[in-house]
Amino acid sequence: MKRGKKYLESIKKINREKLYDLSEAVELVQKTATANFDETVEAHIRLGVDSRHADQQVRGAIVLPHGTGKKVKVLVFAKGDKIAEAQDAGADYVGGEEYIEKIQKENWFDFDVVVATPDMMGLVGRLGRILGPKGLMPNPKSGTVTFDVGKAIKDIKAGKVEYRLDKTNIIHVPIGKVSFGTQKLQENLSTLLEAIIKAKPSASKGQYLKSIVISSTMGPGIKINPAKLMITK
Incomplete structure (x- = not known):
């Protein structure tokens, strides 16, 4: 080279x-x-x-x-009162089925980290083959599968x-x-x-x-x- x-x-x-x-x-x-x-x-x-x-x-x-000095965009899969919690914490995108389809059909990746509540993982699992190879699949070990979405988002935004x-x-x-x-x-x-x-x-x-x-x-x-x-x- x-x-x-x-x-x-x-x-x-x-x-x-x-x-x-x-x-x-x-x-x-x-x-x-x-x-x-x-x-x-x-x-x-x-x-x-x-x-x-x-x-x-x-x-x-x-x-x-x-x-890290980088502005990180966070996509959150949540429902119910967790949607407002995610929005208040500074999530860039919050939703469910509509973002599943956007990723699958439009090859949309305008985000850096994905967070999901445990009750949304059945839905998010459909994206395993897409998000997995990119290292974007939510995982409990990294704290991105949690009901405490507010803390998860604030930690991610903080570095x-x-x-x-x-x-x-x-x-x-x-x-x-x-x-x-x-x-x-x-x-x-x-x-x-x-x-x-x-x-x-x-x-x-x-x-x-x-x-x-x-x-x-x-x-x-x-x-x-x-x-x-x-x-x-």
């Missing part, structure tokens, strides 16, 4: 073989972000588990202390992110924008890592945090030394 001049200049600022301290890595990710827009910073965390086994799954959600393993045992999560500055990005990343460490499956053996890489949207990856993380386990 051919890289642009800015990327090649950025890569000179880092040692590709070095494992950096968390604070060093966060500073470098800002220095190597050279795009003319506010780049998103993402964390890519490889775990020493096998996602093919049910007892080694790692999945959950956490509210980042400083949010709640879901983390889950992909098929290669890596978790990919946005931790903010370059403009956040070192301290806020560091606090967001520490909060995420602490949650992932607490979610360690009992079936996991050996080294749990295999590798941690952070990068901005257009910047190079910067490796963090898992052994030097000052996070309580």
